[in-house]
Amino acid sequence: MKLQQLRYAVETFRCNLNVSEAAERLFTSQPGVSKQIRLLEEELGVQIFIRSGKRMVAVTPAGRAVLEIAERILRDTQQIKQIGHEFTHTNKGELTIATTPTLARFRLPESVMQFLHAHSDVKFSVKQGAPNDITDMVLRGDADVAISSQATTQSFGLELKRLICEHWGYAILLPQSHPLAKLPEIELADIIAEPLLTYEYMLQNDAPLGRALARTDVKDCRIALAANDYELLQTYVKMGLGVGLVDAAVTQAIDDELILRDVSHLFTPDSVQLIVRQDLLLSNYIYDFFECFSPNLTRERVNKLLYAPPVDDFSI
Numbered sequence: 001m002k003l004q005q006l007r008y009a010v011e012t013f014r015c016n017l018n019v020s021e022a023a024e025r026l027f028t029s030q031p032g033v034s035k036q037i038r039l040l041e042e043e044l045g046v047q048i049f050i051r052s053g054k055r056m057v058a059v060t061p062a063g064r065a066v067l068e069i070a071e072r073i074l075r076d077t078q079q080i081k082q083i084g085h086e087f088t089h090t091n092k093g094e095l096t097i098a099t100t101p102t103l104a105r106f107r108l109p110e111s112v113m114q115f116l117h118a119h120s121d122v123k124f125s126v127k128q129g130a131p132n133d134i135t136d137m138v139l140r141g142d143a144d145v146a147i148s149s150q151a152t153t154q155s156f157g158l159e160l161k162r163l164i165c166e167h168w169g170y171a172i173l174l175p176q177s178h179p180l181a182k183l184p185e186i187e188l189a190d191i192i193a194e195p196l197l198t199y200e201y202m203l204q205n206d207a208p209l210g211r212a213l214a215r216t217d218v219k220d221c222r223i224a225l226a227a228n229d230y231e232l233l234q235t236y237v238k239m240g241l242g243v244g245l246v247d248a249a250v251t252q253a254i255d256d257e258l259i260l261r262d263v264s265h266l267f268t269p270d271s272v273q274l275i276v277r278q279d280l281l282l283s284n285y286i287y288d289f290f291e292c293f294s295p296n297l298t299r300e301r302v303n304k305l306l307y308a309p310p311v312d313d314f315s316i
Contacts, residue, residue: 006040008022010070079281092121094125095145097143098143098147107149107249134275139277144286160277162275166272167271167272171245171246172186173234175240176259180261191266192213195242196222196223197233197245199233212268225241230247233246274293274294
């Protein structure tokens with residue numbers, strides 16, 4: 001069994017069983033990928049993929065178990081390489097952050113500038129996606145850290161750990177001429193009477209909007225547009241499609257034709273959190289990034305939050 005064979009099988013699975021796409025990502029040929037996967041299956045004595053002719057169409061139950069372990073082996077192999085790199089190049093490496101579009105624009109830039117000023121030799125990259133997507137990137141090893149201010153459906157425990165940094169409230173984005181802009185205080189009934197434009201995750205029942213509605217007799221409201229991109233929400237608010245329910249932290253990007261009214265008192269705040277794999281090797285520069293993003297996340301505090309062992313009670 002070779003690591004290359006495991007890598008080919010895992011990448012094929014990640015590419016939705018498209019061997020051509022997997023081969024392109026791996027910079028090799030399609031026949032080469034297919035051959036190595038066949039050799040792996042023959043050695044294991046089980047079929048990983050179900051085939052229809054030459055096409056792979058599904059994963060077998062045994063294949064799912066193999067792929068899960070294979071992903072873990074590949075991540076651990078990368079960790080071993082990183083350990084060697086960490087001890088020979090303490091200030092060099094790569095750091096990939098996955099975050100939502102709102103955080104990428106309004107919360108991340110200042111931290112990134114501060115970090116790169118101190119770590120110019122670190123290759124830094126940012127990926128964007130919805131809350132569940134960026135958490136999946138961390139689970140797959142495609143990102144080192146996810147930064148989210150919104151709920152995810154993933155559970156935290158053995159594989160994922162999170163560091164809560166701060167809390168964000170919500171605001172209503174309105175045209176300056178909108179009737180709600182003239183109210184001394186906006187209530188939930190005022191908001192849900194209007195067509196709403198908000199983030200996709202707000203459609204979940206356990207999101208702040210759903211929890212707020214659960215406290216009233218109103219069980220539903222009209223969502224005119226759901227999108228993860230604040231710029232898109234702002235554009236359609238300007239067009240008069242409805243009112244926007246957005247993070248209160250977007251104050252510096254308000255268009256001159258719009259107004260932002262804080263309604264944090266109506267909704268449960270969301271926590272801005274850093275999400276990492278439990279087995280992530282934290283290099284010196286990753287600790288430094290945490291502290292750049294949130295000064296209270298010192299190395300000592302991070303280690304305590306992530307790695308503090310449970311307290312055993314040996315009393316009788």
